[in-house]
Structure formats: structure tokens, C-alpha cells
Amino acid sequence: MAKELIIALVQSPLFWEDPERNRKMFSKKIETISDQVDLIILPEMFTTGFTMHPENIDAKEGIQTVKWMQRQAAKKNAAIVGSMVFQENGRYYNRLHFVEPDSGFNIYNKRHTFTLAGEDMVYNAGEKKVLVEYKGFRLYPLICYDLRFPVWSRNTENYDALLYVANWPKPRSTAWDTLLKARAIENMAYCIGVNRIGQDKTGHEYIGHSAVYDCLGEQLVFSEKEAVLQVTLSKEHIKSTRDKLKFLDDRDHFILE
Structure with missing residues (x-):
């Protein structure tokens, strides 16, 4: 079991559609x-x-991107995660793929579609949490508005890190x-947030602020x-902090319906 997990956050502008x-x-x-x-x-x-016109994207592009992620993961011997427009059975999803170096992957469909932009009218919302066990760490990937x-x-499953990918605008x-x-x-x-920068075709501006916070809320990295x-x-930092403070022992217990 790995005691450390080294991650790279790629903060970048995007080419529209x-x-x-x-x-x-x-x-x-x-x-x-390197x-x-x-x-x-x-x-x-x-x-x-963050397009609200997935019909402009060829239905084959989702699969092509997953194959690309598999090639990149194998080449770098590292898992790769991000979300994409994905069409399946005639429906559109804002779907996250967590792709491992052996080409295996987990998927998560965005639960909270962004009603302010009309995402709920275009993309089908997900219904299930996805927890990824990777190199001894338990990761919980989520998407933007889920934040x-x-x-x-809520950490009812004793995960080690939350992971948010986003197109979160400057305002x-x-x-x-x-x-x-x-x-x-x-x-x-740990809470990891990876956002984009630049301006999209709809005029929204993004300034990044990709960051990682530890389990006490200390900022470990940040960029605009x-x-x-x-x-x-x-892993030791998580364990020692939880053993000392034990705040999770007092958490509320509930079931999502």
C-alpha cells in the first residue's frame, strides 16, 4: 500500500467544441x-x-477520448481523470472517467447538473456515487456544481480525498x-479542485484557482x-490527524434517497 500519492493538476484554457x-x-x-x-x-x-450543445460533438468523440486517456495513462504509468461530453443510448452525460495505467476505468456521471446554464435540460444527471481505490488511497471524484x-x-465512506474537476467562472x-x-x-x-482558465465562446471568463487543501484546510498549492x-x-498525515482529532467519529449518519 502506497504511503504517498503524487498528483499533477493541469490548469489550461480549452478550445471550444x-x-x-x-x-x-x-x-x-x-x-x-518529467x-x-x-x-x-x-x-x-x-x-x-462547458458546452450546452452536445449535439455539435460527434457521438464517437467520447470513446475516442477514453481511448486517448488509456494511451496517455499507459505511456505515463499514471492514472488520468477528467470529464467529457459523452453520448450513450441517445442520451448525453457530463461523464467523468478515471482511467488507470492498465486501461481499466471508473465512470461518474455528474449528479448536480447546473440549472443556471440549462445543463439539466441537456444532460442526464447521475444517480450514483463512485469511490475509486487507487494505490492505497480512496478517492471520491466529483464535478464542478457538485461542490x-x-x-x-459528505465523508460517510472514509475516503482520503475529494476530487473536483470544473469549469468554474471568475465571478x-x-x-x-x-x-x-x-x-x-x-x-x-484532502480536497483537490482543478479548474480551467481563459474565456469560452459564450463569453464566460475563467481564472483557474486550481488548488489542493489538506484535511485541516491548509492550502498546499494554488495557481491563477x-x-x-x-x-x-x-496517507500518514490523514491518519495521524484523524486519530488525534477524531471529528469524523461524531459525524451524522444518514441515507441519501
Whole structure:
């Protein structure tokens, strides 16, 4: 069982509704990661930007992107995670794939579709939590708007880290910063947020603020620029902090319906 997990956060602008161009761009960024890392995290809808017109994206692109992720994961010997427009059985999903170096993967469909942008009218909402066991760490991947809903994020499964991929715009960046830190503190877990930068075709501006917070809410890494950030998560830090403070022993017990 690994005692540490080295992660890379890729904060980048995105090309609007252009999966092939985005894959090529991220291939180059991933290639620049010279250190051995265990996990590479890409933003929400990293092949298209936050489009509400998935019909503009060829139905084959989802599978093509998963195959690309499998190739990249094998090449870097690291898991890769990010969400994309995915069409299945005539329905559209904002679907996250967590792809491991052996090509195996887990999927999570975004639970809280963003009603302000009409995402709920276009994409089908997910219904299930997905917990990923990877290199001795228990990870809970979520997508953007999920961050605003603490019940869905609550640490009832003793996970080690929350992982949010996002297209979170500049006007609400204070909420992003605050909620990432809050999720870390209340769940006594690492909280990782990977956002994009730049401007999309709808005129929304993104300033990143990709960050990692430890289980006490201490910020370990942060950026507003185009960057690949690296940080190491420590299993011992989680265990020693929880053993000392025991806040999770007093958590409320409930069942989601």
C-alpha cells in the first residue's frame, strides 16, 4: 500500500467544441511532466469546454477520448481523470472517467447538473456515487456544481480525498475557493479542485484557482495561471490527524434517497 500519492493538476484554457485539438494540446502538456506522478487531473469537459450543445460533438468523440486517456495513462504509468461530453443510448452525460495505467476505468456521471446554464435540460444527471481505490488511497471524484452540495460530498465512506474537476467562472471564484477549503475541513480529507482558465465562446471568463487543501484546510498549492501543478498527498498525515482529532467519529449518519 502506497504511503504517498503524487498528483499533477493541469490548469489550461480549452478550445471550444474541438475534441481533437484539445487532445493534442493536453498530450503536449502531459508530455512536459518529467517527474513520475501517480495521478494526472484534467478539467471538466476538457475536450470541448462547458458546452450546452452536445449535439455539435460527434457521438464517437467520447470513446475516442477514453481511448486517448488509456494511451496517455499507459505511456505515463499514471492514472488520468477528467470529464467529457459523452453520448450513450441517445442520451448525453457530463461523464467523468478515471482511467488507470492498465486501461481499466471508473465512470461518474455528474449528479448536480447546473440549472443556471440549462445543463439539466441537456444532460442526464447521475444517480450514483463512485469511490475509486487507487494505490492505497480512496478517492471520491466529483464535478464542478457538485461542490455546492455538502450532503453529496459528505465523508460517510472514509475516503482520503475529494476530487473536483470544473469549469468554474471568475465571478464566483470566491465561492470556489471557500467551498473547496470547507469540504476539506468538514470531511477531514484532502480536497483537490482543478479548474480551467481563459474565456469560452459564450463569453464566460475563467481564472483557474486550481488548488489542493489538506484535511485541516491548509492550502498546499494554488495557481491563477496556465500551469501544471504537482503536490504529494500523505496517507500518514490523514491518519495521524484523524486519530488525534477524531471529528469524523461524531459525524451524522444518514441515507441519501
